Amino acid sequence: MNAQTIMICSGKGGTGKSTVSVLLGAQLGAWSRRVLLIELDSGLRSVDMIAGVYGKTVYDIEDVLCGRCDGSKAIVPSPLYPGLSVISAPYEGGEVRAAPLAGLILAMREYFDYILLDTAAGMGAPFTAANRLADRALVVLTPDPVALRDGRIVADALLQNGRPASAVRLVMNRVSRSSFGKDAAVFDLDECIDTVGLQLIAAIPESRTLQRAGAAGTALPQDCPAAIAGHALAGRILGERIPLTCF
Numbered sequence: 178m179n180a181q182t183i184m185i186c187s188g189k190g191g192t193g194k195s196t197v198s199v200l201l202g203a204q205l206g207a208w209s210r211r212v213l214l215i216e217l218d219s220g221l222r223s224v225d226m227i228a229g230v231y232g233k234t235v236y237d238i239e240d241v242l243c244g245r246c247d248g249s250k251a252i253v254p255s256p257l258y259p260g261l262s263v264i265s266a267p268y269e270g271g272e273v274r275a276a277p278l279a280g281l282i283l284a285m286r287e288y289f290d291y292i293l294l295d296t297a298a299g300m301g302a303p304f305t306a307a308n309r310l311a312d313r314a315l316v317v318l319t320p321d322p323v324a325l326r327d328g329r330i331v332a333d334a335l336l337q338n339g340r341p342a343s344a345v346r347l348v349m350n351r352v353s354r355s356s357f358g359k360d361a362a363v364f365d366l367d368e369c370i371d372t373v374g375l376q377l378i379a380a381i382p383e384s385r386t387l388q389r390a391g392a393a394g395t396a397l398p399q400d401c402p403a404a405i406a407g408h409a410l411a412g413r414i415l416g417e418r419i420p421l422t423c424f
């Protein structure tokens with residue numbers, strides 16, 4: 178087994194990187210894949226809540242990268258989503274450095290099918306380290322002009338240094354009927370794609386169910402629209418031909 182590494186990034190904060198990372202990890206699990214999700218957003222930890230490992234985490238990614246503990250000790254299996262395991266970000270402090278992160282990925286590669294790197298807003302150390310190490314990238318944006326403009330800058334950075342365009346995809350998150358139209362700030366999904374300059378791999382709906390499950394640390398029902406969209410995203414990552422649906 179030799180895990181593929183996928184980074185999840187955005188530029189603008191709060192677009193749903195962590196929510197989509199857990200959704201993708203859970204749904205790759207539903208496709209019978211083994212997934213390690215590493216949260217790199219120091220100080221804004223949220224994956225532990227969303228994946229249901231809150232209170233079960235002793236060591237975090239900073240402990241691993243500083244050599245305070247072995248990577249395997251920081252891995253916590255999600256009690257909500259079979260196949261998904263998590264290494265949480267620290268509550269505060271720490272700088273993500275590429276060299277020890279590369280060592281961790283190398284050590285974990287044989288045990289997982291996918292390693293997901295949930296980065297932080299902006300293009301600081303977590304983005305830079307993940308960008309050096311990831312095989313593929315997903316840019317998670319919401320349908321608003323600021324997120325899309327920042328997404329373009331991030332997309333350009335991801336496509337520098339020879340990464341092929343096919344390895345970078347756009348995920349539009351929090352999409353609803355009211356996101357688009359003559360009176361909305363963005364006209365349609367095509368405008369999102371044109372502004373960012375990336376091919377769209379998924380549209381995840383605005384979902385109170387998804388938001389509530391993440392905040393409460395409970396499992397997302399498999400039959401809700403967000404789970405179905407996440408399952409399709411995971412399938413497309415696996416190379417399945419699944420048509421894009423919108424809401």
Ligand SMILES: Nc1ncnc2c1ncn2[C@@H]1O[C@H](COP(=O)(O)OP(=O)(O)O)[C@@H](O)[C@H]1O
Nearest residue numbers: 190191192193194195196351382383384388391
């Ligand atoms: N598709 C969605 N529908 C409704 N709320 C969402 C959706 N995606 C994310 N959210 C909410 O948006 C907020 C920010 O999400 P989060 O995943 O923490 O973003 P980031 O990791 O990019 O900072 C959270 O309250 C989360 O529940």
Ligand SMILES: [Mg+2]
Nearest residue numbers: 194195218223
């Ligand atoms: Mg986050």
